[in-house]
Amino acid sequence: MAAVPQTRADESDQPTTYSVTPSQMVQGGVGLWQTPTARMMPEGALSMSYTDNQEYRFMSVSLQLFPWMEATARYTDVRTRLYSNVADFSGDQTLKDKGLDVKFRLWEESYYLPDISVGFRDFGGTGFFESEFVNASKAVGPFDFHLGLGWGHLGYQNDITNPFCELRDSFCERPDGFSGRGGKVDYQNFFKGPMAVFGGVEYQTPLEGLSFKAEFEGNNYQQDRAGALEQDSRWNFGAVYRWNNFDFSLNYQRGNTIGFGVSYKLNMHTVSQVKIDNPPLEIQGIRPPENAAAVNRQKLYNDLRRHGGYVITDLEIDDEQATFYGLQTRYRDRNEGVERVGRILASELPESIKQYHLVEQSNNVPMVDTVIDADTFREHATYSVPESSVEDTYRRVSPTQQQVDAYEPHRATGAFFSTKFFWTQTFGNPEDFYLYQIGLLSSVGYKFNEHLGIYGGIRTTLLDNFDKFNFTVDAEEAFLPRVRTRVREYVTGPMITLDTVFMQWSDRLADNWYYQGYGGYLETMFGGVGGEIMYRPIDSNFAFGVDINYVKQRDPDSTTAFMDYSAVTGFASAYYQPDFLPDT
Numbered sequence: 001m002a003a004v005p006q007t008r009a010d011e012s013d014q015p016t017t018y019s020v021t022p023s024q025m026v027q028g029g030v031g032l033w034q035t036p037t038a039r040m041m042p043e044g045a046l047s048m049s050y051t052d053n054q055e056y057r058f059m060s061v062s063l064q065l066f067p068w069m070e071a072t073a074r075y076t077d078v079r080t081r082l083y084s085n086v087a088d089f090s091g092d093q094t095l096k097d098k099g100l101d102v103k104f105r106l107w108e109e110s111y112y113l114p115d116i117s118v119g120f121r122d123f124g125g126t127g128f129f130e131s132e133f134v135n136a137s138k139a140v141g142p143f144d145f146h147l148g149l150g151w152g153h154l155g156y157q158n159d160i161t162n163p164f165c166e167l168r169d170s171f172c173e174r175p176d177g178f179s180g181r182g183g184k185v186d187y188q189n190f191f192k193g194p195m196a197v198f199g200g201v202e203y204q205t206p207l208e209g210l211s212f213k214a215e216f217e218g219n220n221y222q223q224d225r226a227g228a229l230e231q232d233s234r235w236n237f238g239a240v241y242r243w244n245n246f247d248f249s250l251n252y253q254r255g256n257t258i259g260f261g262v263s264y265k266l267n268m269h270t271v272s273q274v275k276i277d278n279p280p281l282e283i284q285g286i287r288p289p290e291n292a293a294a295v296n297r298q299k300l301y302n303d304l305r306r307h308g309g310y311v312i313t314d315l316e317i318d319d320e321q322a323t324f325y326g327l328q329t330r331y332r333d334r335n336e337g338v339e340r341v342g343r344i345l346a347s348e349l350p351e352s353i354k355q356y357h358l359v360e361q362s363n364n365v366p367m368v369d370t371v372i373d374a375d376t377f378r379e380h381a382t383y384s385v386p387e388s389s390v391e392d393t394y395r396r397v398s399p400t401q402q403q404v405d406a407y408e409p410h411r412a413t414g415a416f417f418s419t420k421f422f423w424t425q426t427f428g429n430p431e432d433f434y435l436y437q438i439g440l441l442s443s444v445g446y447k448f449n450e451h452l453g454i455y456g457g458i459r460t461t462l463l464d465n466f467d468k469f470n471f472t473v474d475a476e477e478a479f480l481p482r483v484r485t486r487v488r489e490y491v492t493g494p495m496i497t498l499d500t501v502f503m504q505w506s507d508r509l510a511d512n513w514y515y516q517g518y519g520g521y522l523e524t525m526f527g528g529v530g531g532e533i534m535y536r537p538i539d540s541n542f543a544f545g546v547d548i549n550y551v552k553q554r555d556p557d558s559t560t561a562f563m564d565y566s567a568v569t570g571f572a573s574a575y576y577q578p579d580f581l582p583d584t
Contacts, residue, residue, distance in 0.1 A: 019139070019141065019142045019144075019204045020139065020142065020143070020144040020202045020203070020204045020211060021204075021211075021242065022037065022039040022040070022041060022144075023202075023211070023213070023240045023242075023247050023249070023263070024047055024049045024060070024062065024247065024261075024263045026051045026053055026056075026058060026251075026259065026261065027051075027058050027060060027072075027074055027076075027099075027101075027121070027129060028047075028049050028058060028060025028061070028062050028072045028073075028074045028101070029060070029062050029070060029072040029101050029103065029121075030062070030070060030103075032146065032200045032202065032213045032214075032215035032236070033200075033213060033215050033217075033236040033238060033251050033253060033259075034215065034217045034219065034236060034253065035133075035135075035146075035148065035150070035154065035198045035199070035200065035215050035217050035218070036103060036117075036119055036121070036133060036135065036148070037117075037135060037137045037144075037146040037148075038105070038114065038115035038116055038117035038135045038136055038137035038146065038148075039115060039117075039137050039144070040064060040067065040068070040070055040103075040105055040115075040117075041062070041064040041070065041265070042064060042267060042269075043064050043066060043067045043269060044064060044267050044268045044269030044270070045062075045063070045064040045265060045266070045267045045268075046061070046062070046063050046064075046265065046266055046267070046268055047061070047062045047063075047263050047264070047265040048060070048061050048263060048264050048265075049061075049062070049261060049262070049263035049264075050261060050262055050263075051249070051259060051260070051261030051262075052259060052260055052261065053253065053257060053259035054079075054257050054258070054259065055078070055079055055080050055224075055226040055227075055229060056076060056077065056078060056079065056226060057076070057077035057079065058074060058075070058076055058077075058261075059074065059075045059077075060072055060073065060074040060075070061073050061074075067105070068104060068105040069102070069103070069104055069105070070101075070102070070103040071100070071101070071102050072100070072101040072102075073098070073099075073100055074098065074099045074100075074101070074122075075096065075097070075098050075427065075428070076096065076097045076098070076099065076128055076129075077094055077095075077096055077433075078094060078095040078096075078097065078128075078225055078226050079094050079226070080094075080226045080227055081094065081095040081225065081226065081227070082094060082095060083095050083096065083430050084430065088470060089430055089470055089471075090430035090431065090470075091431065091470075093430065093431070093432065093433065095225070096428045096433055097125070097126055097128050097225070098125065098427075098428060099121070099122035099124075099125060099126075099127075099128060099129060100122065100123060100124055100125070101119065101120065101121045101122065101123070102119065102120050102123070103117050103118070103119035103120075104117060104118055104119065105117050106118055109137070109138065109139070113138075114136040114137055114138035115136065115137040115138070116134070116135075116136050117134070117135060117136075117137075118132075118133070118134050119132070119133050119134075119135075120132050120190070121133070121152075121153065121154070122153070123185055123186070123190075124184060124185045124186075125184075127186065127189075128153075128225050129153045130152045130153060130186070130189060131150055131151055131152030131153040131154040131155065132150070132151045132152060132154075132190055132191050133148050133149065133150045133151070133154050133198075134148060134149050135147060135148025135149070135198075135199075136148070142203055142204040142205075143201055143202070143203050143204075144201065144202045144203075144204075145199075145200075145201050146199050146200050146201065146202075146215075147197070147198075147199040148197070148198050148199060149195060149196075149197060149198075150195065150196055150197075150198050150218045151174070151190075151191050151192065151193060151194070151195050152174060152189070152192075152193065153219055153223075154196065154198060154217075154218045154219060155193070155194045155195040155196040155218050155219075156194055156196065156218065156219050156220045156221075156222065156223055157194070157196040157217075157218045157219065157220050157234070158194035158195065158196060158220075159196050159197060159218070160195055160196065160197060161195070162191075162192075162193065162194070162195040164191050164192070170192070171191065171192045171193075172192075172193070173192065173193055174189060174192040174193025174194065175188065175189055175192070196218030196219075197216075197218060198215065198216060198217050198218040199215065199216055200213065200214050200215030200216060200236075201213070201214055201215075209241055209242040209243060210239065210240070210241050210242075211239070211240050211242075212237075212238070212239050212240075213237070213238055213239070213240065213251075214235065214236070214237050215235070215236050216234055216235055217234055217235075217236060218234075221254065229254065230254070230256060231254045231255065231256075232254060232255030232256050233254060233255030235255070236251060236252065236253040236254070237251065237252050238250055238251025238252060238253075238259075239251075245264055245265055245266060246262060246263070246264055247262065247263045247264075247265070248260075248261075248262050249261045249262070249263075278307060280339055280340050280343050281307060281340070281343040281344055281347060282343075283343050283346050283347045283378070283381050283382060284382050286347045288346070288347060288348065288349060288350055288351055289348070289349070289350050290350055291319060291350050291352065292317045292318055292319050292322075292349075292350060292352075292353070294350070295317060295348065295349060295350070296348070297315075297317075299348065300344070300345075300348050300349075303344050303348065304324070304326075304341060304344055307340060307344060308330075308337070308340045308341040308344050309328055309329050309330025309331050309337060309340065309341075310324070310326050310327070310328055310329070310337070310341050310358070311326050311327050311329055312324055312325065312326040313325050313326050313327070313361065313364075313409040313410055313411075314326075314407055314408055314409050314410060316406060317349070317353075318353075319350065319352045319353065320352065320353060320354060320355075321353055321354065321355040321356075321357065322345065322349055322353050322355075322356055322357065323357040323359060323403060323406075324356070324357065324358050324359065325359045325361055325366065325407055325409065326358070326359075326360065326361070327360055327361060327362075328341075328360065335390045335391060338358070338370060338372065338390055338393075338394055339381075339390045341356075341358060342356065342372050342377045342381065342390070342393070342394075343381050345372070345374075346374065346377060346378050346381055349374075351374075351378075353374055354373070354374050354375065355371060355372065355373065355374060356371075356372040356374055356377075357369050357370070357371055357372075357403070358370040358372070359399050359403055359407070361407070361409070363506050364407075364409050364412060364450035364451065364506075365450075365451075365506055365507060365508050365514060366399040366403060366404050366407055366508065367399070367514075367536075368396055368397070368398065368399070368538055368539075369396070369397050369398065369399045369400070369403065370394055370395075370396050371394060371395050371396075371397060372393055372394040373393055373394065376392065376393045377390075377393040377394070380392070380393050396538055396539055397538060398511040398512060398538055399508075404508060407450070409450055412447060412449055412450040413447050413448060413449055414446070414447060415444070415445070415446045415447075416443075416444070416445055416446075416447070417442070417443065417444045418442070418443045419440050419441070419442045419443070420440070420441055420443075421438070421439070421440060421441075422437075422438070422439055422440070422441045422459070423436065423437075423438050424436065424437040424438075424491065425437075430470070431468040431469060431470050432465065432468050435464075435465055435466060435468065436463075436464060436465060437461060437463075437464035437466055437491060438461075438462055438463045438464065439459060439460050439461040439462045439463070439464075440459075440460045440462065441457055441458070441459055441460075441499065442457065442458045442459075442460065443455070443456070443457050444456050444457075444458070451505050451506060451507050452503070452504070452505050453503070453504055454501070454502070454503045454504075454520075455500065455501070455502060455503075455504060456498070456499075456500060456501040456502075457498075457499035457500040457501075458496065458497070458498060458499060459496070459497045459498075459499040459524075460495065460496050461495050461496075466488075466491055466492050467492075469488055469492060471488070472486075472488040472489045472492060473485070473486055473488070473489065481565050483525070483553065483565070484525070486525070486556065487525075489556035489557075490524050490525055490554075490556045493556060493557075497524075497559070498521065498559050498560075499521075499523075499524055500520070500521050500522060500523060500524075501520050501521045502518050502519060502520025502521060502522055502527075503518065503519055503520055504516060504517070504518040505517050505518070509533070512535060512536055512537045512538065513533070513534070513535055514533070514534045514536065515531065515532065515533045515534070516531065516532050517529075517530070517531040517532075518530055518531070521554065521560075522549075522551065524554070525553060525554055526551040526552065526553055526554060527551065527552055527554055527562065528549055528550050528551030528552055528566075529549065529550055530547060530548060530549030530550065530551075530570075531547065531548065531549075532545060532546070532547035533545065533546055533547075541576055541577050541578070541579065542574065542575065542576055543574075543575040544572075544573065544574055544575070545571075545572075545573045545575070546570070546571070546572050546573070547570050547571055547573075548568070548569075548570035549568070549569050549570060550566070550567075550568050551566065551567055551569060552565065552566040553565040553566070
C-alpha cells in the first residue's frame with residue numbers, strides 16, 4: 001500500500017494545540033472506544049494496550065512511524081468461540097486472531113480546518129474487523145470533536161448510501177470471508193458495501209489526567225466473529241485516567257456491556273538510557289614519548305580498549321606511522337570513535353609519527369583503513385584552529401595489499417568456546433496461545449589460521465512447554481516437499497542436540513571484494529556446501545552479494561543422518577543504508 005504524504009494547510013495557519021491528549025481505543029490505535037479518530041500520537045510514540053470487553057480480549061501495539069502514519073498490530077481472543085471444533089487439535093482453547101491497521105493523515109489541523117485522516121483496519125488476514133474509514137477531528141478548548149464515515153465493520157449500520165455504489169455496481173456489496181487461507185490484503189473489498197456515520201467527543205476535565213469519551217458508532221454487531229451481539233444503543237461512554245505513562249480506562253458499550261483496559265506508552269525518539277562514560281582524553285600539556293621504542297605498548301593496548309572502545313588484534317609502529325588492526329566495539333558514531341582513539345594515540349605515540357592507520361577487520365579479514373593525519377588531529381584536539389571538525393582529520397580507504405599481507409592477528413589459531421541463552425517463542429498456536437523453549441546454545445570451534453576454522457553449536461533445552469503439541473506434522477496433503485513445516489519435529493527432540501558443525505574459509509578477494517566458502521551441518525534443518533561473494537565499496541550506501549548452496553534436509557530423528565530431500569538454492573542480495581540512518 002502506498003504511503004499517503006501529509007498535506008499541510010497554508011503555512012500562515014498555525015496548527016492549534018488541543019487540550020485533550022489522544023488515547024487508545026479498544027482494538028488499539030488512537031480513537032474513542034470502538035471508532036478511530038483522525039488524531040495521531042507524537043512521532044516515534046509506541047503504545048501497548050490490553051482491553052477486555054466481555055466477548056473479546058485485545059492485545060495491541062501501536063507505533064507512530066511518521067508524523068502522518070500510524071500502524072497497529074493486534075491479537076484478538078474471541079471468548080465465545082473455540083479455536084477449532086476438533087478437540088484433538090486445539091482442545092478447549094478459544095479462537096485467536098491477529099490483525100494489522102494503518103492510518104494516514106491527509107491534512108493537519110489548522111485554526112479553521114480539522115485533522116483529516118484515512119485508514120484501513122484489519123486489512124490483511126482473516127479480516128475480523130476489516131473496515132475502511134475517513135474522519136476528521138477538531139479541537140475546541142477542552143473538547144475534541146470527531147466525525148467519520150466507515151465501511152465494512154465500521155459501517156454495518158448502513159445508515160447512508162455508499163457514494164461509490166452510484167459509480168459502479170461492484171461497490172454495492174461487500175464480499176464475505178477472505179482470500180485463500182488468510183494473510184493476504186483483500187484490496188477488492190476496500191470501500192465496498194454498507195456505510196455508516198460515526199463520531200464522538202473527548203473532554204479533558206479540570207482534574208489532571210482525567211478525560212471522558214462519548215461516541216456514536218456505525219457497527220450493528222450482527223456480523224461479529226463472536227456471534228450476533230445484542231446492541232441496545234449505538235452510544236458508548238467511558239473515562240480515561242492518565243498516570244505517568246499509563247492510561248487506565250473504563251467504558252460502557254452497546255448499552256449493556258462494561259469494558260476496561262490499560263495501555264502503556266513511551267516515545268522512542270526521546271527515550272534514553274543511562275550511559276556512564278568518561279569524557280574524551282584531554283591532550284593539552286601531555287608530553288608524548290620521544291620515539292617509537294619508548295612507547296608503553298601494554299598501556300596503549302589497555303587505554304585503547306578501555307577509553308576508546310578499540311580492541312587491537314595486531315599492530316605495527318615505527319617512527320613515521322603506526323598501524324592498528326582491530327575492531328571498534330563501543331562507539332557506533334564513527335566520529336566519536338575516531339576522536340577518542342585519536343586522542344589516545346596523540347598522547348601516547350611520538351610526534352614523529354605523522355599517520356595513524358586504524359585497520360578494522362571482520363572475521364580476521366581487513367575491511368577498511370581509517371587514515372588519521374596526526375598533525376591535523378592534534379590541532380583539532382588542542383583547539384588550535386577555529387571551528388575544527390574531527391571529520392577533517394581522517395579519511396577512509398581500502399586496506400593496501402601490504403597491510404593485508406602484514407596482518408598477523410593475535411590468537412588466530414586455537415580452540416574457543418562460549419555459551420549464551422536462547423529463547424524461542426511462538427504465539428497463536430492451536431494447543432496454547434503461548435509456547436516457548438528456553439535453553440543454552442554452546443558454541444565451540446577451532447581456528448586453523450585467520451581464514452579457516454571449524455565451528456559447532458550444541459543446543460541444550462532447559463525449560464519448555466512444547467510437550468503440549470498435539471501433532472508434529474499436520475495430516476494435510478502437501479503438493480510440495482515439506483521443509484520448514486516440519487519445524488515441530490526438530491524442536492521436540494532430545495534435551496541436548498547438535499545444532500551445527502561446519503568448516504568455513506573467508507578472505508578478501510580484492511579491493512572491496514570478499515568471499516567465503518563453507519560446508520557441513522549448516523543449521524538445525526539442513527546441511528550442505530555453499531559459497532558467497534560480496535562487493536562492498538568503502539562508505540558506499542550500497543553493497544551487493546551472491547550466494548549459492550547445495551543442501552540436504554537433516555533427519556530430525558538422528559543427529560547425523562540426512563533425508564532424501566535436497567535442493568540447489570541461492571540468493572542475489574542488494575544492501576542499502578539510507579543517509580538518514582547513519583549509525584545502523
